[in-house]
Amino acid sequence: MALEIKQSLRLSQQLVITPQLQQAIKLLQLSRMELQNLVQHELLENPILEETPDEEAKEKEEEEVSVTEPTALLHDPPDKAQEVGTKDGELKEPTNFDWENYLGTYNSSEMGSSGGDSGRDSNDEPPPHENLAPTGATIQDHLLWQLHMSDFSPREIEIAEEIIGNVDEEGYFKTDLEEVARTCAAPVPEIEQVLELLQEFDPPGVCARDLKECLKIQIQPFVQKDRMLLETIVDHHLEDLERKNYQNILKSLKIDSERLKELAHLISTLEPKPARPFGEERPQYITPDVFVEKIGEDYIVFLNDDGMPKLQVSNFYRNALLQKEMPAQAKEYIQDKLRSALWLIRSIHQRQRTLYRVTSSIVKFQRDFLEKGISHLKPMVLRDIAEEIQMHESTISRVTTNKYVQTPRGLFELKFFFNARVPDGNPDGLTPEGVKEQIRSLIASENPQKPLSDQGITALLNKNSIQIARRTVAKYREVLGIQPASRRRQML
Numbered sequence: 001m002a003l004e005i006k007q008s009l010r011l012s013q014q015l016v017i018t019p020q021l022q023q024a025i026k027l028l029q030l031s032r033m034e035l036q037n038l039v040q041h042e043l044l045e046n047p048i049l050e051e052t053p054d055e056e057a058k059e060k061e062e063e064e065v066s067v068t069e070p071t072a073l074l075h076d077p078p079d080k081a082q083e084v085g086t087k088d089g090e091l092k093e094p095t096n097f098d099w100e101n102y103l104g105t106y107n108s109s110e111m112g113s114s115g116g117d118s119g120r121d122s123n124d125e126p127p128p129h130e131n132l133a134p135t136g137a138t139i140q141d142h143l144l145w146q147l148h149m150s151d152f153s154p155r156e157i158e159i160a161e162e163i164i165g166n167v168d169e170e171g172y173f174k175t176d177l178e179e180v181a182r183t184c185a186a187p188v189p190e191i192e193q194v195l196e197l198l199q200e201f202d203p204p205g206v207c208a209r210d211l212k213e214c215l216k217i218q219i220q221p222f223v224q225k226d227r228m229l230l231e232t233i234v235d236h237h238l239e240d241l242e243r244k245n246y247q248n249i250l251k252s253l254k255i256d257s258e259r260l261k262e263l264a265h266l267i268s269t270l271e272p273k274p275a276r277p278f279g280e281e282r283p284q285y286i287t288p289d290v291f292v293e294k295i296g297e298d299y300i301v302f303l304n305d306d307g308m309p310k311l312q313v314s315n316f317y318r319n320a321l322l323q324k325e326m327p328a329q330a331k332e333y334i335q336d337k338l339r340s341a342l343w344l345i346r347s348i349h350q351r352q353r354t355l356y357r358v359t360s361s362i363v364k365f366q367r368d369f370l371e372k373g374i375s376h377l378k379p380m381v382l383r384d385i386a387e388e389i390q391m392h393e394s395t396i397s398r399v400t401t402n403k404y405v406q407t408p409r410g411l412f413e414l415k416f417f418f419n420a421r422v423p424d425g426n427p428d429g430l431t432p433e434g435v436k437e438q439i440r441s442l443i444a445s446e447n448p449q450k451p452l453s454d455q456g457i458t459a460l461l462n463k464n465s466i467q468i469a470r471r472t473v474a475k476y477r478e479v480l481g482i483q484p485a486s487r488r489r490q491m492l
Helices: 019-029 032-045 055-064 108-114 139-148 154-165 177-184 188-198 211-219 224-236 238-242 245-252 257-268 315-321 328-365 367-372 381-389 393-400 433-443 454-465 470-479
Strands: 049-051 290-295 298-302 311-313 403-408 411-412
Touching: 019 393, 019 403, 032 049, 055 454, 139 245, 154 177, 154 188, 177 188, 211 224, 211 315, 224 238, 224 245, 224 257, 238 328, 245 257, 290 328, 298 328, 311 315, 311 328, 315 328, 328 367, 328 381, 328 393, 381 393, 433 470, 454 470
Parallel strands: 290 403
Antiparallel strands: 049 311, 290 298, 403 411
16 A cells, blocks of 8 residues: 555634633632732733722823823723623634723722622721731640749650650640650650649640540549549440430439439530640631622622722833834833733623622522521522523633622622522422521421431421432531431430
8 A cells, every 4th residue: 555645625613712711711710819819920920010009199190191192991892892601702802902002990990880899888898917816826835835834854854845746636645655765765654654744734634645534634623522423434434425325324323313414514514625725727717709788679799809909001111112212022022011911901800790790690599598598598500690691601610619709698609509409399499508407497496305316307308398318318417517316315
């Protein structure tokens, strides 16, 4: 078979995503903090971009600009604007654009006509950074501080520091005494003696080797008649107490139920994790991207632009382009940066506009939730919003990722409002969140002496035409942080 070279003509179509469109898509899915970081990065990298000055400086600047100077509008009219994710096209770069005379700004006032935050009180600001809680001291820091404030010998301090270094995040000493003895070249009885001294430190129960020892250390200050019974319960009946098997404890201790109830209450006041107050994770504060407020009978959507830099193109470089003696290479560089600045400003504006439209549509679908609570949360999928605002489902998914909305019902991630339908007799449908709320209500109204089992809850839900399996009830109960019936049972 002979090989030969031939020429052929082939016509094909393929989808090409321009860098500008990629940037617009990327901005849609960024969280508020990520967007702020990206804008700050662009301000450092692109000399054409700068933050909008305050209102007084801006008014003065506008007075200096000749009104006859041709300028380009940043945004298309609403009826002609192209959106990322629309079914009829994609964001395209304008042709024959007058770059030399371009001056555009991005600020929150432009969103006023679209329902932006221009009507929101400018004094509503997120909490200042200095009010955020700092990271606390660890349990090791707390123990070392007490150690060096105590009357320990240098040898005891050396051993104690080794022991403290092996205390875990819950406050327990988990290393073998023999290992510490080898490290410190000391006999085991000496190590154990120092460990007992450390167990007297604050918080009570620290440096214990297991749960029973931790609880018994905390029991020591109690009066003797209580201490003996409590130590017996801790040594032999912790499992019975956990499973609410009170009859076995009453039979073993030969006490009445009132006395057992008193002892159980004392044990419940003990701390099984002594180091809980130390080394807690720093709280993560969420700043909402959107606010929903009820004004009169309507729910109004406001975009949160607080803390977001307002961008504009530098007048210095705009005027530099008007100079005819500018070198061609410098002019090309400025034009390239102008193009990049334009697309960033357009993309941010479009992100805000899309976020507003999506949130407004969600509010329209979930008005009953805002009025009556979580039990009236309607089933809703991405397609419902996509068809409402004529965008693609992938765009809705991106714009609702890592975005939060502050509503009269609390702070929610936008993804929270998208739930599948649970089969029931309600024509409007019921969401998993609604089922969880019903489970919480049933457990809240149950008889404490005879709590509802998962099967009992399933039967009650099925009686109300909610078809759900027992394992699903168990899963929802665990998500709600509710213990099983055997651990919810209370004494008579």
